[in-house]
Amino acid sequence: MTRAAQAAGTWMTPTPAEYRDPHYALHPDGTRVERLEDITRLRAAATPDLPAVITADARTTFAELDRDASRVAQALLRDGVTAGDRVCYIGENASSFLAVLFGGSKMGAIPTALNVRLSVPEMEFILGDSEPSVVVLGLGQERLVEAAAAVPSVKRVVTLSPEEGGRHTAGATVTGWDAWFDGVCDEDPGHRRSPDDTALMFYTSGTTGRPKGIELTGANIGQAIAAMHYLLELDTDCVALAPVPFFHVSGFGLALVSVVNGAALLLLNPSGPADLIRILQEYAVTHAVAVPTVIQFLLGQPEVRTADWSALRYMVYGSSPIPEPVLRDATAVFGCKFLQSYGLTESTGGVTMLSPEDHRPTRETAHRLRSAGRPMANVPVRVVDPVTLEDLPPNERGEVLIGGGHVMRRYWRNPAATSAAITPDGWLRTGDGGSMDVDGYLFLHDRLKDMIVSGGENVFPAEIESILTGHPEVAHAAVIGIPSARWGESPFAVVVRTPGSGLDEDALIAWAREQMAHYKCPVGVAFVDALPLNASGKLLKTRLREAYANPR
The missing domain is CATH 3.30.300.30 (ANL, C-terminal domain)
Structure with a gap:
């Protein structure tokens, strides 16, 4: 990086020499990850018999996951779903979520994940805004059958409830999960979209207004998981747990990078901190994702300090700053490598990284524990004056801007919000206050409005x-x-x-x-x-x- 770029406040971490292709994660055959629909296809070809998903009562191999995705694709095609249509999934982390994600992608639909914690009116707004053709409801979401069926665009509501049979309500067919596949084959339809097409939609949390659909492309996703792909040391012997829901981009990211690398994805939803400790121990979890509040809750459990954490290799956290005393305690207790990532759903997840080495500071570098780390390889990050958008010098506080291939395509059917969020030259305005030190570490200082x-x-x-x-x-x-x-x-x-x-x-x-x-x-x-x-x-x-x- 030139001194001029450093003085201007624009940072981009140099490309590590060991990265084969730092812009993208790579499939087992060496090709780029830039299409969701290819992920299970190529992983199943490489390691068909290894466990892809582990639940409390079943193990699903990569070959079985790929077959299930093809069955979903064929069921959607039978229902008249066409490329570009939305397919909504509302449910907790489950293998059915992955089947709908990859299956919808295999026939060109846009999977759309909704937050299960939303109220019924909030769900109704998002369903009306996204206009899905099919809505799949996970276990425990039966309360939403009528609301989903009432959306004019919805042709079918699929529920995982074993009691649900075929019926019609409000113009839509309501079907149980197993019955949905009656009469369909498991042949892969073979659809492949452009990497620049919208591949997935998440919705904002709506803290500053109505939720907005965030369109992410295959290229966004391939580039966003690249750093985790190379740095987390995931392989076919690993077990990854993401208690963070898949409708959050952080949980979703670990799920994708686990499948890409052939690791087993443990899909268990802990009932609380004590249960999470049990799961991490019982299943010898090697990689876990947690938000800072969960880590803090774990540290409040006496048994966490006497447990054997030798299997745990990485703890990835993010979504909000973590207090320095908590961070120091956590690194001492768990003894694994810690990695922090800062980002937004609009940036397809993490764009900065506080590395494991940064979590073992010297006296001179201890202040970095308060940072969100440095920009990931090939991700430009700037701190600017929020009014003029001019770059600020190191240590001066302003608004954090993100550039490059991580930036979302746009907000769904909302050009005004898109123009407000993305500058004409392609920089994402995060609304986060921050500063960059002379070494390129980003320090967050709240939302600007706070x-x-x-x-x-x-x-x-x-x-x-x-x-x-x-x-x-x-x-x-x-x-x-x-x-x-x-x-x-x-x-x-x-x-x-x-x-x-x-x-x-x-x-x-x-x-x-x-x-x-x-x-x-x-x-x-x-x-x-x-x-x-x-x-x-x-x-x-x-x-x-x-x-x-x-x-x-």
């Missing part, structure tokens, strides 16, 4: 939250700005205490004033049993602002 301006000083809640969670009696903390007659805004903390804690407001504020500049310290603290989260597990600061805008 920044607090107190007495003319910019105060970033994530920094305060990281410090507050360093208190031994603080389990979780969220910081918002509240009106101040003197300062304009002041920080206010909403805190979840550790079990049995008697920590009070005055004691925590006094402690905080010893840890940080006084203008950053909370002027008040509210203690709650739990922080409000949306259906995607993201913190709803809008709820906190509504509740505590005038706490005094």
Whole structure:
């Protein structure tokens, strides 16, 4: 990288020499991963008898997964689904999800994954917006049969409920999973779309308005999983667990890279932290993905500190900053390689990486644990003035922009939102505040809209939250700005205490004033049993602002 590029604030990690093709993940035959429909085809040809999916009561080989995908493709064709039609899956992680994902792709449809935690009205909006031809409902989603069948575009609703037979409602046919395949063959229809065509859709969580469909191409996906493909050391002896749902791009990414590399994908949904610990141990999981809140919950379980973690090779985390004290504790307890990835669904997942080496810092590099790592190979990342979009020098805070082949194609049928999110020259505006240090490490400083301006000083809640969670009696903390007659805004903390804690407001504020500049310290603290989260597990600061805008 030239000094001029470094000074301008644009970073792109040089290509590691050992990467065979750093732009793309590669299939077993050496060809590029740039079509979803090819993933099971080529993996099944390479290792047909190895386990692809492990559930509580079954093992599915790669040959069987590929056959199931072909059956889904043939069932969709029989139902009149054509290339470009949407096929929605609503359900927890399951082998049926993968069959619909790869099967829909095999005949040219666009698989669309919906968040199972959404309310029925939210589901109705997304189904109406995406206009699917077929909706597949996983186990436990029977409540949505009528809502899905009522969507005018829907021809068939398929439910995994074993009690469901064939019937008609609201103009759609409702069928059980096994019955859906009656009379269809398992021949691969052989469809192959352009890598630049839309291959998959996710929907935004809708925290700032109506959910938007995010169109990702095959080329997006092939490039996005490339870094994980080469750096996670996945092979045919590995067992990967993604308790993160597949309707989140992080869980989806691990599922894809596991299939590409021939690892077994463990599809179990833990009932809680203790159950997750049991699963990781019982199945000798080698690779796991978790959001920071899950890692923090795990560390709160006494048994996690006495368990044998020798099988665990990698723990991948992301989706939000993780407090430094928690991160240090986690690396000590699990003893495996940790890898952090920052990204958005609009960037097809991770674009920066805090490497395992970065998680073993020296005194001089310990500050990097607070970062989101450096840009992945061939992913340009910039920090710019959010008004002028001019590049900022190192260590100056602005808006994070992402470029290159990871950037989504567009928002589904929403050109106005697409234009607002993607600049004319192809840079994705993340809306995240950040800064880049002289070594190219990205430091996140909250969503721009969450920044607090107190007495003319910019105060970033994530920094305060990281410090507050360093208190031994603080389990979780969220910081918002509240009106101040003197300062304009002041920080206010909403805190979840550790079990049995008697920590009070005055004691925590006094402690905080010893840890940080006084203008950053909370002027008040509210203690709650739990922080409000949306259906995607993201913190709803809008709820906190509504509740505590005038706490005094």
